[in-house]
Amino acid sequence: MEVVEEKWADILENVHQEYEVSDVAFKAWLKPLTIFQIEGNTISILVPNGQMAIEYIQKKYTIQLKVAIAEMTGVEYELEYITPEQARENRLRTANQAKKKETEEEIPPKARLALEEAGLNPRYTFDTFVVGENNRFAYAAAVAIAEAPGKVYNPFFIYGGSGLGKTHLMHSIAHHIITTQPDKIVRYVSSEVFTNELISALKNSNNVSMLNAFRHKYRNIDVLLIDDIQFIIGKDATQNEFFHTFNDLFDQSKQIIISSDRPPKEFDALDDRLKNRLAWGLQADVKKPDYETRMAILQKKAETEGYQVDNEVLQYIATNIKSNIRELEGALIKLIAFSRLDHGRPIDIQLAKDALRDLISPEEGQPITADTIIDIVSEHFGITRADILSKKRNAEIAQPRQIVMYLCREMLDLPYKSIGKVLARDHSTVMHGITAVEDEMSQYPDMQRTIDVLKRKINPGG
Numbered sequence: 001m002e003v004v005e006e007k008w009a010d011i012l013e014n015v016h017q018e019y020e021v022s023d024v025a026f027k028a029w030l031k032p033l034t035i036f037q038i039e040g041n042t043i044s045i046l047v048p049n050g051q052m053a054i055e056y057i058q059k060k061y062t063i064q065l066k067v068a069i070a071e072m073t074g075v076e077y078e079l080e081y082i083t084p085e086q087a088r089e090n091r092l093r094t095a096n097q098a099k100k101k102e103t104e105e106e107i108p109p110k111a112r113l114a115l116e117e118a119g120l121n122p123r124y125t126f127d128t129f130v131v132g133e134n135n136r137f138a139y140a141a142a143v144a145i146a147e148a149p150g151k152v153y154n155p156f157f158i159y160g161g162s163g164l165g166k167t168h169l170m171h172s173i174a175h176h177i178i179t180t181q182p183d184k185i186v187r188y189v190s191s192e193v194f195t196n197e198l199i200s201a202l203k204n205s206n207n208v209s210m211l212n213a214f215r216h217k218y219r220n221i222d223v224l225l226i227d228d229i230q231f232i233i234g235k236d237a238t239q240n241e242f243f244h245t246f247n248d249l250f251d252q253s254k255q256i257i258i259s260s261d262r263p264p265k266e267f268d269a270l271d272d273r274l275k276n277r278l279a280w281g282l283q284a285d286v287k288k289p290d291y292e293t294r295m296a297i298l299q300k301k302a303e304t305e306g307y308q309v310d311n312e313v314l315q316y317i318a319t320n321i322k323s324n325i326r327e328l329e330g331a332l333i334k335l336i337a338f339s340r341l342d343h344g345r346p347i348d349i350q351l352a353k354d355a356l357r358d359l360i361s362p363e364e365g366q367p368i369t370a371d372t373i374i375d376i377v378s379e380h381f382g383i384t385r386a387d388i389l390s391k392k393r394n395a396e397i398a399q400p401r402q403i404v405m406y407l408c409r410e411m412l413d414l415p416y417k418s419i420g421k422v423l424a425r426d427h428s429t430v431m432h433g434i435t436a437v438e439d440e441m442s443q444y445p446d447m448q449r450t451i452d453v454l455k456r457k458i459n460p461g462g
């Protein structure tokens, strides 16, 4: 314990006496102050009453405190003030950094070097990858390949829209192989880098050794991962070279992993021979995440970064940013930055609305409609909008449809007739549907919980 910590109570008392601070003010402002941490010659003081109190104390007592500290300890310190929320965040961040350091230290130095050389993002591992219905198959295949490269699914082709986790999954495979089988030579490369390296080798076509060096580099490996292959398709020389690299590796039972924005069959300009080769292996797509997965990704991100964000705010982001995980994470980071830059403004729905104005589609902020309810209920139950509007009467569809009726009535106060119009049902069917949901809610807590969850999804700020 540093001297300043030992003498903290006396220091506060000193300010109280020396500067004739009234007892009331002492009790309100000074007595509650505690030392959160000391780093170098800066003391972070925890102010339990939050940001407003910080501003007041900063103006009114900083000099007095600094003088008292210097007098009583013989050391001059700088002072900074933090709120309990910031302190909590700080503690979490430190704990996470320690945890991260620990895991990094678990990686043998040789493997660590290989990870760096392979150009891998250390954050992209299986551990940080959230598995949901949208990526379960791709994830399971990726794990199987990482455990036994070249033995199970070869080539492995991952495809899907932008920002849905293809690169993350590829890095995870490479990461796992490098750390568990350090003797394997793993090379991860973007199509762009592959193309540029090939072009510079070809440019000096009279320099055979450059082309040989390129070939040696890509053909003497155990695992080749090529990201975003759509960028080399249609470029004759690159595509051709890739074809030969592919064959060479494949014949040696080396693992090939490729990602792309679409499946091979959708590439018109792809050489038929290559199209066939790609079809030998396994193809897996990553789709847009559903609401639960979006929430899980946000919660994981908040946890690893040590952000303190209420579920309600995460729900607001997850409800409104649906199609791109990069944007989903970007929204959370922006929110935190917004709060920090605005003097630790509390992270609530209003802050989220202000910070994410440009990210959240214009429909956001507009009133909830029956369409919103249909979309959210169908997504929740894993059925389609068309199912809800159809004549199908099986329970998996009829019950969500009745829930739509109930929520339209409860949340929008729509007349039975209008609900019937939206769902192409008559008004007595709607009344019956709503009563059925109410009965179920009164008998089964599960139904009540489902309705609560849906209401929060439909109106996170409500």
Ligand SMILES: Nc1ncnc2c1ncn2[C@@H]1O[C@H](COP(=O)(O)OP(=O)(O)OP(=O)(O)O)[C@@H](O)[C@H]1O
Pocket (backbone or CB within 6 Å): 124, 128, 129, 130, 131, 135, 160, 161, 162, 163, 164, 165, 166, 167, 168, 169, 228, 261, 297, 325, 326, 329
């Ligand atoms: N299932 C997931 N769990 C956790 N984070 C994810 C998941 N999917 C994607 N992400 C994160 O989303 C961001 C974008 O993912 P990534 O770069 O892998 O997308 P991509 O499909 O390769 O996109 P592009 O086609 O634009 O290259 C990354 O920060 C990644 O960590």
